[in-house]
């Protein structure tokens with residue numbers, strides 16, 4: 553049966569690759585984000601390439617009050633039959649700026665945590681009435697342990713991972729599923745100039761998208777992508793704090 557999926561932050565590097573896989577397997581899509589011109593071009597490409605049914609919707613993460621009506625528009629578009637919401641947007645600040653400037657710090661926390669929690673609340677309320685479907689959101693391995701080089705972003709993602717965990721527990725009893733996605737380093741506009749494409753620990757968006765698509769089909773709870781990040785983070789999380797604080801990470 554064809555799925556009706558809302559992808560929020562659909563023009564992000566990872567989401568773009570994921571949308572291609574979803575369209576290829578016959579899902580109907582709403583691509584949501586704030587750059588409507590880019591979303592329209594992306595939708596046109598998916599329609600031509602895969603004959604997919606694709607619509608676009610405007611979404612601004614920091615406009616919290618608009619989230620319930622955004623969810624409502626998506627639900628009405630799919631005639632009250634949304635299979636899943638996949639949240640893919642995010643913001644990677646320069647850590648030093650978050651230390652100097654409260655506005656940047658707040659933007660990092662609000663974009664990566666508060667707004668996602670707020671959006672998921674509205675989507676969960678809908679799925680609770682449907683008693684089926686899923687929520688999925690991209691967190692990060694950066695949330696597994698705070699490091700001096702990116703702890704503002706990492707703290708927001710840690711909050712998100714924890715929120716998703718609680719939501720999964722609620723969803724289990726209410727009839728919907730929750731997938732937490734924890735990528736390592738991915739070669740996208742977010743990391744341009746920070747990570748080097750082609751280096752061994754940097755993955756392509758296509759590789760990460762394949763893992764996400766498989767996790768959705770296999771009804772997984774939490775994934776690290778690529779999977780070897782699970783082992784890397786197990787080692788990092790097991791370093792005693794008195795040693796960890798001395799490292800320059």
Ligand SMILES: NC(=O)c1ccc[n+]([C@@H]2O[C@H](COP(=O)([O-])OP(=O)(O)OC[C@H]3O[C@@H](n4cnc5c(N)ncnc54)[C@H](OP(=O)(O)O)[C@@H]3O)[C@@H](O)[C@H]2O)c1
Pocket residue numbers: 561562563564565566567585586587611612613614640641642643644663690691692693734735736737738739740741742743
């Ligand atoms: N790349 C990595 O190494 C990596 C690693 C771990 C986790 N992640 C996570 O993976 C997800 C996708 O990241 P990516 O690497 O694919 O990033 P990306 O290509 O840089 O895309 C970021 C997306 O977030 C959207 N966005 C930012 N602020 C927004 C706001 N206020 N309202 C609506 N949309 C907003 C951007 O929209 P505009 O185009 O309109 O700016 C863009 O679509 C993010 O959650 C990121 O934190 C990435």
